[in-house]
Structures are given as C-alpha cells and as structure tokens.
Amino acid sequence: xxxxxIEILLVEDNPHDIKLALHxxxxxxxINRVQVVRDGAEALNVIFAGDQGESFVNCPxxxxxxxxxxxxxxxxxxxxxxxxxxTRQIPVVIMTASSEEPDIQTCYQLGANSYIVKPVDFxxxxxxxxxxxxxxxxxxxxxx
Amino acid sequence: xxxxxxxxxxxxxxxxQGVFWKDRNSIYLGCNxxxxxxxxxxSPSDLIGKSDDQFPSLTRQQAESFMRMDRQVMxxxxxxxxxxxxMNRFDGQTIWVETTKVPLYDSSGQIIGVLGTWQDVxxxxxxxxxxxxxxxxxxxLVTAISEMVWTSNAIGGRLMVDPPLEVFTGxxxxxxxxxxxxxxxxxxxxPRAEVAWTTAVTSTSxxxxxxxxxxxxxxxxxxxxxxxPIVDPSGRLQEWIGVGIDVTDSRLADLRIRKLNDxxxxxxxxxxxxxxxxxxxxxxFSYSVSHDLRAPLRAIDGFSRILQSxxxxxxxxxxxxxxxxxxxxxxMMGKLLDDLLSFSRLGRQAIKKQRFSSxxxxxxxxxxxxxxxxxxVARLELADLPYCxxxxxxxxxxxxxxxxxxxxxxxxxxxxxxxxxxxAATGSAERIxxxxxxxxxxxxxxxxxxxxxxxxxxxAEDYEGTGVGLAxxxxxxxxxxxxxxxxxxxxxxxxxxxxxxxxxVAQ
Numbered sequence: 149x150x151x152x153x154i155e156i157l158l159v160e161d162n163p164h165d166i167k168l169a170l171h172x173x174x175x176x177x178x179i180n181r182v183q184v185v186r187d188g189a190e191a192l193n194v195i196f197a198g199d200q201g202e203s204f205v206n207c208p209x210x211x212x213x214x215x216x217x218x219x220x221x222x223x224x225x226x227x228x229x230x231x232x233x234x235t236r237q238i239p240v241v242i243m244t245a246s247s248e249e250p251d252i253q254t255c256y257q258l259g260a261n262s263y264i265v266k267p268v269d270f271x272x273x274x275x276x277x278x279x280x281x282x283x284x285x286x287x288x289x290x291x292x
Numbered sequence: 293x294x295x296x297x298x299x300x301x302x303x304x305x306x307x308x309q310g311v312f313w314k315d316r317n318s319i320y321l322g323c324n325x326x327x328x329x330x331x332x333x334x335s336p337s338d339l340i341g342k343s344d345d346q347f348p349s350l351t352r353q354q355a356e357s358f359m360r361m362d363r364q365v366m367x368x369x370x371x372x373x374x375x376x377x378x379m380n381r382f383d384g385q386t387i388w389v390e391t392t393k394v395p396l397y398d399s400s401g402q403i404i405g406v407l408g409t410w411q412d413v414x415x416x417x418x419x420x421x422x423x424x425x426x427x428x429x430x431x432x433l434v435t436a437i438s439e440m441v442w443t444s445n446a447i448g449g450r451l452m453v454d455p456p457l458e459v460f461t462g463x464x465x466x467x468x469x470x471x472x473x474x475x476x477x478x479x480x481x482x483p484r485a486e487v488a489w490t491t492a493v494t495s496t497s498x499x500x501x502x503x504x505x506x507x508x509x510x511x512x513x514x515x516x517x518x519x520x521p522i523v524d525p526s527g528r529l530q531e532w533i534g535v536g537i538d539v540t541d542s543r544l545a546d547l548r549i550r551k552l553n554d555x556x557x558x559x560x561x562x563x564x565x566x567x568x569x570x571x572x573x574x575x576x577f578s579y580s581v582s583h584d585l586r587a588p589l590r591a592i593d594g595f596s597r598i599l600q601s602x603x604x605x606x607x608x609x610x611x612x613x614x615x616x617x618x619x620x621x622x623x624m625m626g627k628l629l630d631d632l633l634s635f636s637r638l639g640r641q642a643i644k645k646q647r648f649s650s651x652x653x654x655x656x657x658x659x660x661x662x663x664x665x666x667x668x669v670a671r672l673e674l675a676d677l678p679y680c681x682x683x684x685x686x687x688x689x690x691x692x693x694x695x696x697x698x699x700x701x702x703x704x705x706x707x708x709x710x711x712x713x714x715x716a717a718t719g720s721a722e723r724i725x726x727x728x729x730x731x732x733x734x735x736x737x738x739x740x741x742x743x744x745x746x747x748x749x750x751x752a753e754d755y756e757g758t759g760v761g762l763a764x765x766x767x768x769x770x771x772x773x774x775x776x777x778x779x780x781x782x783x784x785x786x787x788x789x790x791x792x793x794x795x796x797v798a799q
Contacts, residue, residue: 164591171598245586266586269623270594 155181155209155285159191159225160243161217165266169212172274178281183208188220192228195235207238210284213260215244215251223254230259241280308411310389312339313396315405318362319343332382349380362406365393369403376413387414438535439515446521446529448493462508478504478512485517496521496529502539514543578636585629593622624758631760635745638767643683645772647795650691650725651677653684654712657691661699675713680723681795686768693761694727694788700755701786702731722774722791730785734778742778765790 156178160166166184173179185191191213211229215222222242229235239261244251255263264280267273304311304324312323320339328336331347344355357377365372371394379389389410396405434441440460442453449470457468461476468476477485481503492499499519504512519534596618604612654677680687695712702708711728734742734749741749743766748759765788769776773793780786 162587162591164594165587168591168594168598171594245582245590266590267626269626270590270597273590273594274597 156183156281157191157194157208157211158182158184159188159211159217159222160184160214161186162214165214168270168273169277172277173281175274176278176281178285181285186218188217188222188225190219191217191225192220195229196232207235209239210280211238211240212280213240213242215242215255223251223258226255226258226260239284241284243276307409310410310412311408313405313407314343314362316366316403317343318359318406321405330379330381330387347382349382349384351380354379361391361393362408365395365406366403369395371395376417379410387412388417389413434535437537439513439538440536442517442519442532442534442536444519444532446531448489448532460508461506463506476505478506480504492519492521493532499532499534502543505536511540513538514540574636578633581629582633586626589622589626589629593619593626596622628758628760631758631764635760635764635767638686638764638771641686643686643771645682645795646684647679647681648684649677650680650687650714653688654691654695657688657695660692661696671707671709673709673711673713675711677712677714677725678723680725680792682772682792686771687792690765690768690790691727693765694790697761697788698727698729698731698786700731700757701733701750702729704732705730720794722793724789724791726787726789728785728787733780733782733784733786735782736780739778739780743776 156173158166158169160169170179170182170184173182183194185194191211213222213225217225222244226240226242229238229240236259240259242255242260242263243266244263245266252263262280264276267276305326307324307326310324310327310330312327313321315321320342323336323339325336328334328339331339332349333339344350344358345352347355350358354377361372361375372392374390374392376388376390378386380386390413391408391410393406393408395403396407398404440453440455440457442451444451451470451473453473456465457463457473457476458465461468463476466472474482474486485501485503488501489499491497498521499517501518502514502516505515507513515536516539517534517536519532521532522530524530596615599607600612600615600619607615651674654674658672658674695710698710699708702710707730709730711726713726713728715724715726732750732755738749743762745760745763748757766776769790769792774791776788776790778786778788
C-alpha cells in the first residue's frame with residue numbers, strides 16, 4: 149500500500165545508489181515525498197496492494213525504475229504497470245546503467261516515459277535526479 | 293601388214309600394260325612396245341630370241357623368278373594368279389608390276405608357250421605403303437593413349453575389343469563377349485553405362501561415358517569410354533569405333549581434392565562457430581562491464597562529492613585535494629569504460645557500405661569539434677575530398693578521432709595548423725585520406741605502438757586521453773579492408789593516413 153503523501157516511488161536495488169539518490173533528493177527538499185522499494189515484487193505489491201484487489205490510495209506522481217532488480221526485473225514491472233488500466237498513466241522513468249540499445253528500445257516500446265543512463269559523475273546524477281523531481285512533481289500536469 | 297594385223301598391232305601397243313609371249317623355253321617370241329621400252333630396246337623385235345636372263349638390268353633373282361613362273365604355268369597348264377613383283381627397268385629403276393601369265397595352246401591343245409601381261413603398280417604400291425604407315429601410326433597413337441580400342445556394327449552389336457576384354461578383366465571369354473561387357477562394369481555404374489550406349493546407338497550421336505571396370509588384379513579402374521559412329525560416303529551408318537582410356541589416377545586425384553575441400557569447409561564452419569561463440573561471450577562481457585563496473589564507480593564518485601560539499605569545513609585543504617584526486621580518477625575510469633565499450637561494440641557492429649561524400653562527413657566532425665573546443669584551430673586547410681565507399685557512421689568516428697587528436701596535439705603551438713585531404717587514387721584500387729598537424733609529433737621508433745589499445749606515447753598530464761582513440765580508428769579501417777599508418781618527426785607534427793578499398797575491390 150502506498151504511504152500517503154508519497155509522490156516519488158524509487159525502485160532501486162543498489163544501496164549506494166539509493167543513498168546517493170536520497171542525498172540528492174534531500175538537497176532539493178524532495179526527501180519527504182520519496183518511498184524506496186528494493187525489488188520488483190515489492191514495487192508491484194506496493195502499487196497493487198496485494199491480492200485483495202483493493203485499489204491503491206494514491207498513485208505516485210512518478211516512478212523511478214531501475215532495470216536490474218532481484219525477483220522481478222524492471223522490464224517486467226514496466227510491462228505490468230503499463231498494461232493495467234489503473235496504472236498505465238503513471239509516468240515511469242527508467243534509470244539504469246545499461247546503455248545497450250535493445251534495452252532502450254524495449255522500454256520505450258513498453259511505454260516508458262523516459263530512459264536515463266545513470267552517469268558515473270555524481271554531479272550529473274544529482275542534476276538528473278533534480279530535473280526528474282522538478283519536472284514530474286512541479287511542472288508536469290498529471291492526468292486526472 | 294594386213295588390215296587385221298594392223299589393228300592387232302594398234303591394240304597391242306596401246307594397251308596400258310606390258311604384253312609378251314614366250315616359247316616353251318621362255319625365249320621371247322614377241323612383245324609390245326611397253327615391254328621393249330622397259331628393257332631399253334628400240335623396238336619389240338629386238339627382244340625376239342632373248343630370254344630374261346639376258347637382259348642386263350634385271351637381277352638374277354628377278355630373271356629366275358620370271359622363268360620359274362613361266363615353267364609353272366606351262367607345266368600345270370593353269371593361269372597364274374596376279375603377282376606383284378619387282379622389275380628393274382633398263383635405266384636401273386626398280387618398278388613394281390602386277391603380272392599375270394596364261395599358257396599358250398596351239399590348235400591341237402599342246403602348250404607351246406606362255407602369254408603374259410604386267411601392269412605398272414609402282415604408284416599404287418607407294419600409296420598402299422603410305423596408307424599402311426599412316427594406319428600404323430594412328431594405331432600406335434591410339435594404343436599409346438588408351439587401354440583398349442573397340443568396334444561394333446551399326447546397331448551396336450558384334451562388339452570387338454582389342455586387347456580382348458577377358459584379358460583386361462580376367463573374366464572368361466563367354467562371360468564378357470558381345471553384350472556381356474556390362475558384366476565387367478561396376479554394378480552401380482551398369483545402368484548408366486547401358487543407357488549411355490543404347491542412347492548413342494539409337495540417336496547416332498557420339499558415345500561418351502565413364503564407368504568403373506574390374507581389372508584382373510581386382511582393382512576397379514575408371515574407364516572413360518568414347519566412340520563415334522562411322523558413316524560411309526552415302527551417309528549411311530557403317531560401324532562404331534571407340535577407345536577406352538584409364539582415367540583412374542585423375543579420378544582419384546579429383547576425389548582427394550574434393551575431400552580436402554570438404555574438410556576445409558568443415559573447418560571453416562567450425563572456426564566460424566567458434567568465432568560466433570567468442571563474440572557472444574564478448575557481448576555478455578561488455579554488458580556486464582557496462583553495468584557491474586560502473587555501479588561502484590558511481591558510489592565512489594557520489595560519496596566523494598558529498599564529502600566535498602557537505603563536509604568541506606571539517607576537511608583541511610590537503611584532504612580536499614585528495615578528494616579531488618579521487619573524483620578525477622573515477623571520472624577517468626568511467627571514460628575508460630565508455631571507450632572500452634565502444635571499442636568492443638565496434639567489433640560486433642555490422643558494416644553497411646555505401647557511397648558518400650567524405651567532405652560532408654568531415655565538415656560535420658569539424659562542427660561538432662569546434663563546439664566542444666574552446667581554442668579553435670588557427671588554420672584549417674580542407675582540401676577537396678572525394679566520395680568514398682564505406683560505412684559513414686563508422687568512418688565519421690575515424691575522422692572525429694583523427695581530427696580531435698590533431699587538434700589536441702597541436703594545441704600548444706602558437707599557430708596550430710591542420711590539413712585534411714586525400715591523395716590521388718593508386719590505380720583506383722584504394723583511396724588514401726590523411727590528417728596532418730604541426731603539433732608535438734611522436735617518435736617514429738614507437739610508431740608500432742600507436743594503434744594499440746590503451747597505448748600512449750605522451751604523458752597523461754601533457755595531453756589527456758585514454759589511448760583508445762587510434763585503436764578504434766584502426767579497428768574500423770581494418771574492418772573496411774583498409775590500412776592505417778602514420779608518419780611523424782618529434783616536434784615537427786604528424787600525418788595520419790588511412791586507405792580504404794574502392795567499391796568492387798575484393799578484400
């Protein structure tokens with residue numbers, strides 16, 4: 149179940165990447181709005197609220213999704229999100245280390261809204277995080 | 293002379309044969325002019341009363357032979373069969389004559405002598421001799437090149453083989469005679485051989501067939517049998533003649549070559565499979581490099597950055613410095629990984645060749661590089677660049693790397709000069725392009741290291757770079773079937789050349 153007030157769902161396995169991302173969000177005062185899940189299964193549980201079929205309380209404004217996740221990988225999570233009426237419209241930003249072409253194509257074909265390769269340089273990374281945060285939360289008009 | 297005598301005389305002396313008659317003792321009673329002239333006499337009457345042994349030109353053997361024949365005819369009372377015998381003319385020349393003799397009977401049935409005629413057959417004999425020589429020559433030739441010669445009648449029957457098939461095959465005569473020859477043929481080849489022969493005979497077209505024949509020593513020999521129909525002057529098919537040539541050795545050589553080729557092809561297939569497997573491994577490796585190696589780098593860089601920004605106050609200047617070093621190195625490593633990835637990706641990318649303008653590609657590169665570089669090049673000489681045959685995306689990378697190197701290594705000059713051009717095609721087999729700069733150059737003694745991966749000929753603090761740029765250039769150019777090289781003198785600049793094969797040139 150989505151905790152209320154959460155607007156950014158970060159689906160990321162690597163603890164260091166999580167730490168750095170949270171630091172970036174913190175420096176832009178977005179930290180209160182972030183929930184972190186560690187694998188694809190947990191991500192789907194959180195959004196689809198288990199087997200009871202209850203609908204979630206809040207859609208996050210944006211999901212930051214890494215591709216390489218344990219249990220259920222990012223591509224599968226993306227597929228499920230985009231094929232369900234209730235979740236199709238949530239913006240999903242793929243963040244991953246893979247710059248291999250097939251992955252990029254697959255993600256866009258499945259309906260990802262944007263695909264970002266995680267740069268090594270932390271300044272670039274924080275800028276990317278900030279841009280994503282700013283754009284989806286503040287500037288974008290979500291569908292209603 | 294009476295009328296009839298005159299006519300007789302006319303006839304005698306105009307017959308194109310020698311005519312003579314002798315008495316019981318082989319004494320000449322008369323002859324015609326041809327005989328007289330042959331013996332060197334003025335007239336036939338000069339022979340009367342003489343015998344053969346009295347003519348000086350005739351040899352003793354010839355004379356005795358003539359007279360012996362006379363006696364035989366007169367004693368047996370039977371005409372002699374035509375005999376071809378030599379005779380020396382009065383001038384010593386030997387001619388060949390065909391002689392016939394019949395006994396002369398008087399009215400009471402008594403043999404009183406012999407009557408003979410001879411015909412000069414010297415020419416005929418010479419022609420026959422030439423023919424015989426020619427036949428002998430041809431026969432020898434045929435025998436020299438073939439195992440056997442054969443003939444058959446017009447409908448393919450009465451097959452005669454020389455040397456006889458039973459000699460070659462070691463089978464019995466009754467097994468292989470006539471149509472039995474097929475029994476000596478290899479069972480697998482039999483239907484084909486039979487069909488070929490019957491087809492040739494029925495369609496009167498030349499016969500040409502190869503099959504295996506069992507030799508007496510147990511070996512199967514490959515026999516190439518060929519035959520032609522012989523047609524008489526009126527166009528009617530008379531007979532067939534042919535040869536059989538043993539081609540076993542060349543057949544075996546053919547088979548050996550074919551097997552070698554097959555083996556070779558199999559080895560190529562195996563090697564290709566190996567290469568494909570190696571490529572797949574490399575792809576998996578590159579993917580892993582891309583993801584797994586960069587994650588820790590991100591962490592190192594990220595946390596160093598946080599240390600720098602959030603804990604600057606607690607860190608002395610030297611500590612700040614070290615953090616800067618850490619970040620520089622992580623960025624360096626990140627770039628190395630990127631370069632390594634592009635380098636490996638190049639090996640796997642398919643090349644798509646097309647005709648395109650080198651000039652426009654180079655201009656694109658220059659635009660991109662000028663936006664990246666703060667210090668613009670003082671002087672750029674861009675010669676007329678020809679169209680070239682290759683993959684534009686990959687070749688753009690080549691130009692980018694070469695030109696950015698030129699810019700980098702001439703950046704310390706007061707007036708950096710860069711020349712880009714192409715030399716005239718050498719016999720249109722390849723196109724040579726070059727990038728020349730007036731920069732720091734390199735020591736030609738280390739030229740062989742230039743294009744190695746991560747090889748550098750300059751210090752990193754003097755000129756930044758990972759040392760992969762030229763390795764990428766070489767890889768791309770080699771994949772196009774071209775070659776790449778460089779010339780330089782320390783502090784006098786450097787020229788980098790690359791040659792690409794023209795369209796249609798085999799690689």
